[in-house]
Amino acid sequence: SRTHFSPNAPGDGAFIIKNSWGENTGNNGYQYVSYYDSVIGNIPYVGDYNSLNFVVDCDNVYNYSNIYQYDSVVYVYKLGDNDGQYWINNSYTIQKDEVISAVGTYFVDDSEYEVKVYVNNNLVTTKSAKLTQAGYQTIQLDNLYRVRKNDEVMVVIGIKQNISRSYIYVPLHDNEYPILSANPKSFISYTGLQYENLKDQDTVAPIKVYTMDVAEFDTEVDVELATIRITTNITNLDSDAKLCYKINGEFIKDSDDNIIFMDLTDSDSIVELTYATDTLTGSNATLESILSYKGLNITKSLEFNPRKEIRLEIDNITAYLNTPVSITVNVTNQDNEKLTGGYVVFTDTNGDILGQSDVNEGISTIYLTFDGEREDMLSVTYFDDNGELLAENTTSLTVKKHDVIIHIDDISANPGETIALTATLTDEAGSNIDNGKVTFKINGKTLKDTNGKVIYVKVVDGVASTQYTLPGNISGTDLKVQVIYSGSSKYDSEKNESTISVNPLIPVLRCEDISAGKSSQITLKAWINEGDNSITNAKVVFKINGKTVKDENNKVIYAKVVNGVVAVDYVLPDSMNPKNYTITAVLISSDYPRIEDTATLTIV
The missing domain is CATH 2.60.40.1930 (Macroglobulin (MG2) domain)
Structure with missing residues (x-):
């Protein structure tokens, strides 16, 4: 009868199933599933939560390739609690290159949950919801997340129950049954901050991680002058697939307005497609590559500039009168590739063509000779071989005399x-x-x-x-x-x-020989000059046989130089007998170094 189900089924009728856990489960090992139930069991919110199977949702449309789990049999534990929340946390080491597509765990009521998935300690996605059906839930992630062998994946699930303010009911692995790993990494928290290692309690959290073997593919766009070349590399394709493209949200179609689908059968494939860019406007476009595969539509997007950006680089030109000068333009695209083909026209401000040259390996050069000075602007214009304008630029042109x-x-x-x-x-x-x-x-x-x-x-x-x-x-x-x-x-x-x-000159000092009689009066003379200049700012002291000449008061005679000449009258002492004596003239000046000259005094 439908009344044996809670809540009541829409009509009578049920399947009788036998549980492999033994006679201690259900009614001697047997349980009922209503004809109207879309799940394999149901949990009435009465009595022991372990008396019946968990609900298992059968609506999942994906076929997963692999599963990561530690638990084998689940038991619901009743624990004292005052807010109805707990968090479980499992980590798994990825065994091969694959993608994470879903996670799963058990819920004993229409709980609220939040799932966080980390790859190598980096948060990659968060998903939260409120359940309408208790039981085991497979939670499909919003995107597929590719992982590599030996990556570490951690799943944290926070659950808030709506059953009781005093208790929480926590599904965990039944420790009477074997755990599926010798070293599980499984934790639980009742605060969301501090976690307990469930391995110490001989149990684990029943978190499953579902992965799929999904082909990898990458698309590149090469922009030409009037077309783009789309290239997609597909690897690890393990079933038939189709590939199509959208540009700015519109499917790429053939001449009959049919969407172009490429059938893929090989495990590794390279697909190339050429598309005319004449319908694209602006400097930005979005290309979507759509791989239809295993019931999935996997989309990858990239943005590109559909216009071939051509760069004409030319320096300011300085030319000299009547001297040949080369004027060179560098022609490249946005990828700094040197272009070949087409030609460049060089014109002045008046529109007069100064020259034209083909473009080869990114260079166009002309040679000119100017016979007059000028300050001008030089325009360079790049055309393709059909005469279509592709790019232009200007620079200054100065023609002058040679420096x-x-x-x-x-x-x-x-x-x-x-x-x-x-x-x-x-x-x-x-x-x-x-x-x-x-x-x-x-x-x-x-x-x-x-x-x-x-x-x-x-x-x-x-x-x-x-x-x-x-x-x-x-x-x-x-x-x-x-x-x-x-x-x-x-x-x-x-x-x-x-x-x-x-250079400064060193003064020249010269004195003259004298011949005189005993006890006579003589004149001691000296001449001082600096090149053509006669020195006046100086004094001269005379010596005879090393003794300084003094006056009658026994004071040294400092003779002042006047117009380069100095003279001192001196009476020879009676003590000086006839013979030769040495006269020494010494120049004394703050402007010049000490200078001496000698002459001979002969007393007869």
Whole structure:
């Protein structure tokens, strides 16, 4: 009768089934399943939760390849609790490359649950729901998650029951039966924070992980100028499959408006499809690869730019008058691949075509010679072989006279010395300049000849040189040299500077021999000069045979130099007998080092 079921079945009639657990289960090992039941059993919320089978939902449409589990027989434990929640946690080591597709466990009422799946400690998905049917539930994940051999998969299931405020009913492995692993990793928590190792209690949580052997595939898109080439690599295909594509949500179809399906039978396949991009607009498109396989439609998406981005790279152009210049454009795509084919047209601001060149291995080059200075914009336009515009760019074009680089060395010389002022002149490429003239300035004054005319020095084979004699009345100073190139029709004007360092002179001191009679008056004289300059800021002391000459008051005579000459009148003492004596003149000055000269005094 239908009234023997709780809740009551819609009508009478039932299957009688025998449970393999033995006579202690159900009615001497037998149980009833209503004709109207879509499951293999039912649990009335009365009495012992272990008196009947769990409900097993038979609506699952997927065929799984593998299962990971530790439990073999489940027993429902009644535990004291005040919030009706608990968490179970199992970890499994993956045995081969496959995909996780579902998890399963037991529920004793219409519980609320939350499933979290971790792969190698990384959370990959979360799923939660409220059940409408108690029993064993296979929870299909929203996506398939590929795992590799030896990956560690952990499943955490939080369950909130709606039975009692004082108890929870926890399905766990019956420890009277063998656990399916010698080292299970299975835990339980009543707070969601601290977990107990169920292995220590000789039981495990009944969490199942279902996997499938699913083929792997990857799709790449190569963008050409007017088409895209779609390539899909499929591996580990273990049953027949079909492959199709969508672009921006629309199926790719043939000329008869039929969806293009590729039949796949080999375990490893490569599928290629060419698609014209003339219907695609914008710079972004989405390609979906759809593999119909084992009752699944597995979709992978990628985004791509359907337009072949062509890049024309050209530097700013600086050209020199009457000198050939090469102008090069680099032609590449967004993948930095060098393109071949088509041609580039070079035009100026007025639209005049300066040249045209084919593109070969990413390069298009023209050669030009300009006879006039100009500041312009250069346009480069890339066409395919059919004359269709593909890309364009602009750059600046400057045509000018050659730059001039002048080099002149610093010089060190003595007062009155004749030196060569030599400048070397080259252009920006290091080539010698062979025309034009140069003038030189010393301390701002232009060099002139004896007739007062400016000296113009011709530039020959990159060199301009002239002679210059330093004044004899300068020393210990620097002179600024300027070399000025006036330019020409081909070369720009330029100038540069250097320095002449004039060495300081050491003064020359000279005294003269004297012949005099005994006890007579003599004049001790000395001459001091620095080149052409007569020294005045100095004094001289005379000595005779090493004894300093003194006045009648026995004070040393310091004779002041006037216009480079010094003279001291001196009366020879009676003690000086006829013979030769040495006269020594000593220069004393804060501006010069100590200088001496000697002469002979002869007393007759």
